[in-house]
Amino acid sequence: MVELARRFVVRERRPRRTRTGVSAPVLAGLAAACIFLVIGCLSSSIFAQQTVAGLAQGVIFSSLALSLVLIYRATEVINFAQGEMAMATTYTAYQLTLWGISYWLAFFLTLGIAFVFGVVVQVAVIRPVQHSVIAVVIVTVGLFLLIDGLVTWRFGADLKFMQAPFGNAVYHVGDVTFARQDLGTLIVSIVSVLLLWALFRFTKLGLAMRAAALRPAAAALVGVRVNWMLAIGWGLAAVLGAVAGLMTEPTQFLQPTMMQAVLLYAFAAAVLGGLESPAGAVIGGLALGVFLNLVGQYVGFATSELRLPIAFAVLLGVLLLKPTGIFGHKKVQRV
Amino acid sequence: MGRKGRRILVVLSAVTLVAVASASAAFGAHRADPGITSTSISIGGTFPLTGVASLYKTIPAAEKAYFDYTNDHGGVNGRKINFTILDDAYDPSKTVPLTQQLVEQNKVFAVFGSLGTAPNLAIWSYLNTAKVPQVLIATGDSYWGFSAKKYPWTIGWQPDYPGEGKVYGKYIAQKMPNAKVGVLYQNDAYGKNYYAGLRVGLGAKKSQIVSAQSYDVTQTSLAQQILKLKSDGADTFVVFATPSPTITALVTATKVGWAPTTFINNVSANRLFLLAAAANGANVDGVISTAYTVSSTYAPQANTAGVKLATSIIAQYAPALQSSLASGDGNIIYGLGAAWTFVQALKNAGKNPTRASLMKALKSLNVVDPFTYPGIKLQTSATDNFPIEQEILIKWGGGAKGDWTPFGELYSGVR
């Protein structure tokens, strides 16, 4: 048994990488998957419908996975309360609309409120314990309960409804339908990824945030205010979470548990795509959504009870085989 | 022993016997069940006030309102009803200690209205062993109805889920004999029991079911299952789900371009849910369900005793529920109806009710509950442990501002 155990110890592997930083085998695999999907869609109507529905389902995972990835990339922390924070900010938008503010104005106001919320949480609750991984996990778990309890206390647990950001229209291409809301969510996610990429690549703030995450001591020496960079990271992640919540509301409706299932799938999506890669989060979410739907359609044993375990089997599989995910960079493991 | 001694012994024995007999008779006569005094009766139940099932929390609120109303009108034979509502968040591991608290600490006379199948299953043997009434519980599973001999202290209220499934099955077999049925059901006992009832109702025409897909409550999208039903050729869509997934199913079916004849179960047929589905883009006209309570929004019933009573009770004793009632929250009427039944049974249990006499009254009901649909009668007997077995089919019309309209005749579900 010791031999068996020893085989599972982490081993370093150095695959060849292309210029974009993604290894060749991974790119080849992705291309093959895309070709497979296209062929499937063209040959079978139900395959196409399930794929598109899977993409629609996956785009919800992606939007929350983006905020998970941003927090991890900026602060090396996994926030178990991300879903609840997204939910709370969605309820904030709801309250604003109840007070008579128009939907889109409420949307953007909520983003601002979410930013402040994220910063405050990081400064008040995460910063004092960020030296200890266990302590941070426990604190985010505490946040999960606290936020859930507060929202349920204030708003009650019954179903509430908001206007869908992009309306209810659907477009038909043959047998396949595309909902405007899902297309809108996808575009919003892509735009978020591009904005994040631009932030990290081209702005001084982004550079400072990357430095603060990778080499806090050295960054401090060159004048980066490391603590504030971490706080801003949380603020931005909270903004992404608010977007995710508002995009999720049309399908999950407004209830305190609305993001809990999504969070579980978002974890799997984020790990699949690579916890440090925003593009990976989007691709991971879409891939997971399509995978679940196709498996559900064609694999008889994979009934609905196994949906969540299958998503987690994907998560575990990725962690075992390629822990940095599809788009992640292999970090040298120093024992 | 001498003759005198024997005589003394006989007399002493006789005196002792008489003393013991009268003492035990007196003891028995004055020994009352816990939870009942000359001025009050204490009852309690566990409900999901928080957590996944908390949209049902208007039920205990309405029940409390009815008991408050009863208390203000002299109570039952001069006794006021104290109703304790405890939150078990739909978790059986909480239901058990909370129910033990009700029975052993609060010393309730009866457990009334506890909500949920698994929670009630968890306390089923405990309450029956302790001989505590477990009455008018808010669950549509049929176990309680069919197990009256083994668990005589338990009785439900609402029509059971398999029975309701049978109603849809009978209707489809009779009125839609060429329909191709696709079923979407929740993958737990709730959904499976409904599905089983549908198959029984269809009887020989079971083969009309061309596809049946289950879904898990942790799913964020039902499109995969609905697309499968559509691609398997179904033109009739039967949804056995809780409210939130039902709304999702209605919206998704419309969005994937499917236009089947749709049946939804009455738990999810609250007017508010249909309005929400329509607002989210679902095509809801023609959706069919069943009802067994009066409707607070259906105009022809506005002047029934039940609706008028409901409106006045809620206005006075639970004003927070008024707007929900006006929008058609059927759970409120449900709560009032169950509470009414309890009060009625308590009255029938005699001037000094005991737990046994309460059960006897509940098992010999033959009465019209004003909060149930006109024509429905609550009937129970030694062989019939299901108080309500009749339902009426209802159909939605009027789109996003519409309502349910009853049609056809009263169906009988069980057996």
Place this chain on the structure above:
Amino acid sequence: MKPRVPAGLPAAAIAATVLALLPFTLSGYHQGLASEVAIYFIAILGLNILTGYTGQISIGHGAFMAIGGYTTAVMSHYHHTNLILTLPLAFAFAFACGVLVGIPALRFSGVYLALATFAFAVSVPQLALKFSRFFGGSNGLQASRTVSHTWLYATSWSCAAILFAVAWLLLGGRTGRAFRAVRDSEVAAVSTGISLPIYKILSFGVSAAFAGVAGSLFVIHTNGFAQPNEFGVILSLQILIGAAVAGLGSLWGVLAGALFVGLLPNLSTSVPLIGSSHGQDVVFGLIVIAIMLLLPNGVAGLLARFARLRARA
């Protein structure tokens, strides 16, 4: 080496006496509450071994409780096994499952491990739904025997005492030192010849076994009824919170953690805020955050501080 006389032995002896006498003063219902505390005591003890002493985060102990709980329900329902006998069975089976989980867990650390154990916690109850004919599905599985409050009190606290002694012996000896070495510095541990895989897997196994026993008692406490909703994610979170309140890395605060997690939900419902379930979530969340910020070593840390103060005086 001279065996240390543990400083807490007199306190433990007093606690044992109090526990033995308590049922005579408590009502049946309150004995049930005390049993719940014992159940959490055992679970938190187990988690402490893994997370506090070996440094491996687990948010999945609810799943091991489920495994133990369903072992009891299945054996009692199908084979009418004596309930007491199901406890060592649950211990053994959960130990095996812990070892099986521990093997792939070797590849993860930190937050990845937390995620993996979280995935495990979410997936296990789903299996009870999938194989519903055997496990009872959402209708649950009912054991063939139910017990009195006093029986449960005696059994759960006896188990708690026994397992506490086991933990104390294990952690005070070579194994415990190895665990602590793994937690403090894997490099140093390896360099002194401690096999990382063996001790990590052992820690998972032992920790899971404890949780399994807690799960068995948990099902017995729920009138012998095992159902997936009883083992949701919240249960795993509660055990983690209890361990945090107790103070990771020390045995003496575990009782405080168990009292906190076991009693708070059962406080009288008439108490405002705490009384309702979501109020209780708010309080839980606030307290655990406060403890992590102000008292990072939990109650055990507090006790250690008092002990140091007394020693100085």
